[in-house]
Amino acid sequence: MIxxxxxxxxxxxxxxxxxxxxxxYPPLMIAAGAAxxxxxxxxxxxxxxxxxxxxxGAESLQISPVGKPEMPKPxxxxxxxxxxxxxxxxxxxxxxxxxxxxxxxxxxxxxxxxIKSAHExxxxxxACTPTMELLQCPKEDLIPEVEDCIGVAGFLELAADSxxxxxx
Amino acid sequence: MIxxxxxxxxxxxxxxxxxxxxxxYPPLMIAAGAAxxxxxxxxxxxxxxxxxxxxxGAESLQISPVGKPEMPKPxxxxxxxxxxxxxxxxxxxxxxxxxxxxxxxxxxxxxxxxIKSAHExxxxxxACTPTMELLQCPKEDLIPEVEDCIGVAGFLELAADSxxxxxx
Amino acid sequence: MIxxxxxxxxxxxxxxxxxxxxxxYPPLMIAAGAAxxxxxxxxxxxxxxxxxxxxxGAESLQISPVGKPEMPKPxxxxxxxxxxxxxxxxxxxxxxxxxxxxxxxxxxxxxxxxIKSAHExxxxxxACTPTMELLQCPKEDLIPEVEDCIGVAGFLELAADSxxxxxx
Numbered sequence: 001m002i003x004x005x006x007x008x009x010x011x012x013x014x015x016x017x018x019x020x021x022x023x024x025y026p027p028l029m030i031a032a033g034a035a036x037x038x039x040x041x042x043x044x045x046x047x048x049x050x051x052x053x054x055x056x057g058a059e060s061l062q063i064s065p066v067g068k069p070e071m072p073k074p075x076x077x078x079x080x081x082x083x084x085x086x087x088x089x090x091x092x093x094x095x096x097x098x099x100x101x102x103x104x105x106x107x108x109x110x111x112x113x114x115i116k117s118a119h120e121x122x123x124x125x126x127a128c129t130p131t132m133e134l135l136q137c138p139k140e141d142l143i144p145e146v147e148d149c150i151g152v153a154g155f156l157e158l159a160a161d162s163x164x165x166x167x168x
Numbered sequence: 169m170i171x172x173x174x175x176x177x178x179x180x181x182x183x184x185x186x187x188x189x190x191x192x193y194p195p196l197m198i199a200a201g202a203a204x205x206x207x208x209x210x211x212x213x214x215x216x217x218x219x220x221x222x223x224x225g226a227e228s229l230q231i232s233p234v235g236k237p238e239m240p241k242p243x244x245x246x247x248x249x250x251x252x253x254x255x256x257x258x259x260x261x262x263x264x265x266x267x268x269x270x271x272x273x274x275x276x277x278x279x280x281x282x283i284k285s286a287h288e289x290x291x292x293x294x295a296c297t298p299t300m301e302l303l304q305c306p307k308e309d310l311i312p313e314v315e316d317c318i319g320v321a322g323f324l325e326l327a328a329d330s331x332x333x334x335x336x
Numbered sequence: 337m338i339x340x341x342x343x344x345x346x347x348x349x350x351x352x353x354x355x356x357x358x359x360x361y362p363p364l365m366i367a368a369g370a371a372x373x374x375x376x377x378x379x380x381x382x383x384x385x386x387x388x389x390x391x392x393g394a395e396s397l398q399i400s401p402v403g404k405p406e407m408p409k410p411x412x413x414x415x416x417x418x419x420x421x422x423x424x425x426x427x428x429x430x431x432x433x434x435x436x437x438x439x440x441x442x443x444x445x446x447x448x449x450x451i452k453s454a455h456e457x458x459x460x461x462x463a464c465t466p467t468m469e470l471l472q473c474p475k476e477d478l479i480p481e482v483e484d485c486i487g488v489a490g491f492l493e494l495a496a497d498s499x500x501x502x503x504x
Contacts, residue, residue, distance in 0.1 A: 017362055026183075026335070030320055039324075047361065066255070067233075067402060068232065083260065087255055134444070151369075160345050160499075161343040194353055198491075202488075205489065251423040274470055276466060331496075
């Protein structure tokens with residue numbers, strides 16, 4: 001008799017291509033959650049996702065309210081922020097500040113905290129070499145948590161024996 | 169002799185993070201299509217994707233033309249909508265109305281219809297607990313099609329034995 | 337004794353839903369890189385991703401700086417481009433021109449070049465039938481590299497025996 005055990009995720013590979021405050025959360029929460037459960041996790045940051053691995057980058061991620069009808073209305077307004085207001089100077093920092101406030105209020109970690117704890121739990125961070133060239137970001141501008149700089153071939157090798165690979 | 173049959177997708181897990189009219193279609197069309205073929209489908213709505221599961225949310229998804237050069241030009245204009253016009257009040261509802269018109273014209277289902285039929289075909293909808301806190305959306309504000317509220321650990325368990333997991 | 341060799345990716349399926357200059361790169365670089373390593377690659381273009389397969393589409397992909405705090409500041413400015421400036425006419429072409437300049441400077445291929453070389457290495461390009469209807473794009477408006485037009489069922493069949501499926 002063959003016993004079919006429930007499958008387990010042994011290795012996860014996440015490709016991070018977004019560099020905004022909101023879209024930095026999903027990969028880092030999945031990475032931290034999976035690493036806490038003993039899974040080997042690889043985070044490959046490419047294109048705008050490289051922002052997360054830049055020195056000072058994780059601290060200064062922003063979110064712009066422009067062209068984002070999916071964002072909730074500000075608490076002080078009875079309606080959604082109109083785009084004609086959202087484009088005014090200061091509105092991106094304000095939206096960022098408001099989102100950070102909500103995150104703090106519910107006790108969620110900040111992005112730099114998530115990177116630090118993920119790294120401590122053994123999550124591997126990889127920077128994308130062609131993106132570093134494109135965005136003129138040499139290795140010394142990356143945070144020390146970065147393990148190495150790899151390209152598409154390196155990423156495909158990581159993904160080859162991963163049980164779960166997500167493009168974020 | 170061992171016969172290697174063509175692999176079949178038995179279980180799909182979709183992570184929905186976008187809450188706009190356009191990006192709500194891909195996950196729901198995949199979910200409905202796969203469920204119709206007998207596949208077990210799980211839709212995990214997190215971040216802006218929670219909008220889809222809010223009462224009245226699916227009906228009021230919008231699309232903003234601002235900063236979206238990929239969108240087709242309006243039928244009444246010989247050129248793409250310039251951003252300086254797209255930011256004017258009323259342009260997001262207009263773009264939404266235009267897209268809904270095109271969708272209706274080709275006989276595609278609306279998002280609320282897709283949710284209803286997917287649910288009837290057995291698609292499981294899961295809401296993300298931390299997102300519900302973040303967006304101040306208690307369980308009673310979610311549509312009855314939502315099966316339960318889970319976090320990262322719950323999602324990873326769903327993904328563990330899925331044959332296909334997509335981050336949308 | 338059974339020797340467990342390191343797993344190999346034999347087949348990749350990429351769902352391309354974005355139609356901007358920046359987001360066209362990740363799928364095409366993965367496709368070209370994987371095909372060069374002998375992997376069977378399928379690229380399924382749906383929603384805004386159909387832009388890439390339109391005649392003249394790959395040449396005219398754009399990137400708008402509006403509402404994108406993740407984009408680097410222009411070289412001629414000491415600070416990020418404010419949204420109030422980004423919405424002005426001509427700024428989307430300018431941002432596109434600047435990004436193309438950086439891409440050229442580091443010797444990266446253009447999108448049309450990537451499509452051509454990917455196709456020559458055997459990458460299969462599939463257009464999404466419902467999207468063609470939605471965006472009023474008949475088969476004759478698609479580039480000759482397109483192999484066929486398929487829907488959700490066709491995509492699920494491609495994904496069924498893929499070792500890696502990414503939603504981009």
